[in-house]
Amino acid sequence: xxxxxxxxxxxxxxxxxxxxxxxxxxxxxxxxxxxxxxxxxxxxxxxxxxxxxxxxxxxxxxxxxxxxxxxxxxxxxxxxxxxxxxxxxxxxxxxxxxxxxxxxxxxxxxxxxxxxxxxxxxxxxxxxxxxxxxxxxxxxxxxxxxxxxxxxxxxxxxxxxxxxxxxxxxxxxxxxxxxxxxxxxxxxxxxxxxxxxxxxxxxxxxxxxxxxxxxxxxxxxxxxxxxxxxxxxxxxxxxxxxxxxxxxxxxxxxxxxxxxxxxxxxxxxxxxxxxxxxxxxxxxxxxxxxxxxxxxxxxxxxxxxxxxxxxxxxxxxxxxxxxxxxxxxxxxxxxxxxxxxxxxxxxxxxxxxxxxxxxxxxxxxxxxxxxxxxxxxxxxxxxxxxxxxxxxxxxxxxxxxxxxxxxxxxxxxxxxxxxxxxxxxxxxxxxxxxxxxxxxxxxx
Numbered sequence: 001x002x003x004x005x006x007x008x009x010x011x012x013x014x015x016x017x018x019x020x021x022x023x024x025x026x027x028x029x030x031x032x033x034x035x036x037x038x039x040x041x042x043x044x045x046x047x048x049x050x051x052x053x054x055x056x057x058x059x060x061x062x063x064x065x066x067x068x069x070x071x072x073x074x075x076x077x078x079x080x081x082x083x084x085x086x087x088x089x090x091x092x093x094x095x096x097x098x099x100x101x102x103x104x105x106x107x108x109x110x111x112x113x114x115x116x117x118x119x120x121x122x123x124x125x126x127x128x129x130x131x132x133x134x135x136x137x138x139x140x141x142x143x144x145x146x147x148x149x150x151x152x153x154x155x156x157x158x159x160x161x162x163x164x165x166x167x168x169x170x171x172x173x174x175x176x177x178x179x180x181x182x183x184x185x186x187x188x189x190x191x192x193x194x195x196x197x198x199x200x201x202x203x204x205x206x207x208x209x210x211x212x213x214x215x216x217x218x219x220x221x222x223x224x225x226x227x228x229x230x231x232x233x234x235x236x237x238x239x240x241x242x243x244x245x246x247x248x249x250x251x252x253x254x255x256x257x258x259x260x261x262x263x264x265x266x267x268x269x270x271x272x273x274x275x276x277x278x279x280x281x282x283x284x285x286x287x288x289x290x291x292x293x294x295x296x297x298x299x300x301x302x303x304x305x306x307x308x309x310x311x312x313x314x315x316x317x318x319x320x321x322x323x324x325x326x327x328x329x330x331x332x333x334x335x336x337x338x339x340x341x342x343x344x345x346x347x348x349x350x351x352x353x354x355x356x357x358x359x360x361x362x363x364x365x366x367x368x369x370x371x372x373x374x375x376x377x378x379x380x381x382x383x384x385x386x387x388x389x390x391x392x393x394x395x396x397x398x399x400x401x402x403x404x405x406x407x408x409x410x411x412x413x414x415x416x417x418x419x420x421x422x423x424x425x426x427x428x429x430x431x432x433x434x435x436x437x438x439x440x441x442x443x444x
Contacts, residue, residue: 045073208426338417356383
């Protein structure tokens with residue numbers, strides 16, 4: 001029998017206190033496993049013990065620890081599935097008004113009820129409850145509220161879901177990134193919301209472009225989650241420059257040679273589960289973009305989507321779907337499409353993304369970079385569309401790609417893509433950023 005974590009009705013966990021006493025600590029307090037007190041079944045009886053290889057056993061009768069298992073175990077009186085009274089002789093373990101663990105002759109109060117949770121599943125559960133979730137179909141961001149939950153129900157947003165149902169769904173969600181649960185006659189779908197933006201900053205203008213992009217991301221998009229930066233620039237220089245920007249940044253070095261085959265360097269992150277699996281959704285783009293408005297609505301919609309989101313540009317040198325599509329992609333200026341791609345999650349899409357980037361790598365080797373479009377994201381889009389994992393539903397409404405017609409500077413959109421031209425791209429981005437700052441000031 002596996003070790004069982006013991007949880008009280010207010011989501012506090014039984015653990016080791018001072019001077020070998022028992023105490024309770026709230027579930028999210030990151031209690032080390034060696035500090036927890038577990039229920040353990042041996043020869044048909046239940047005992048309290050620590051996790052060590054050579055465990056210490058707690059005797060409720062003497063209220064002391066020993067390296068020797070007590071002669072008599074404790075009784076588990078079932079109230080419902082996985083909810084019990086813990087009984088020793090004619091007394092019951094309960095939580096007093098001051099939060100201390102004591103023994104009482106009464107078992108009627110909720111304070112004398114405990115839920116047993118498999119210790120291995122508990123570790124997964126603990127991680128999953130910390131996430132935010134997007135609720136379909138409204139697309140609002142919700143969290144699990146343990147303070148208003150009970151041993152029998154867990155509250156997620158306004159929904160009250162049976163504990164055991166949501167518990168198992170949360171365990172499964174580490175693989176799928178989503179919850180599918182019932183609340184009476186309602187069916188709820190929740191998808192994990194832990195967004196990540198991956199910016200690619202290459203070339204001599206990379207640092208200045210990043211300055212504008214990150215400034216807009218913080219000030220206009222209101223983004224406060226993780227940002228990865230793929231760059232061939234000096235890491236120390238970037239870390240020093242952006243250390244006080246107020247965003248959580250992580251830098252990944254890309255050689256100048258690798259940068260020339262962009263967006264191929266993304267494949268390194270996509271193929272390594274430890275980097276991206278915890279994030280959803282994931283926005284990939286170049287550093288030549290300005291974020292002109294809050295991103296939450298766009299990101300929650302894509303999080304709920306079942307396809308990778310991109311712009312309507314497609315290209316393949318040998319399998320053109322139409323001549324007009326090929327020309328559109330070939331005429332795309334570098335940066336005009338922002339190398340944009342948003343992935344709802346890696347669990348459902350990694351297999352297709354890996355195939356798409358493998359295709360890009362083969363095409364680069366076979367045809368050479370000079371014989372492919374300057375903007376190579378359309379090759380990825382083409383591959384994803386072939387396997388029906390591609391949509392333009394949301395980017396078409398929220399992304400503005402321009403060749404700088406004068407009227408452009410009066411337009412505000414979530415993502416604005418800037419192509420490389422004779423003028424430094426960062427200078428164009430700064431001009432636009434100043435324009436929307438001024439517009440916001442006038443509105444304010």
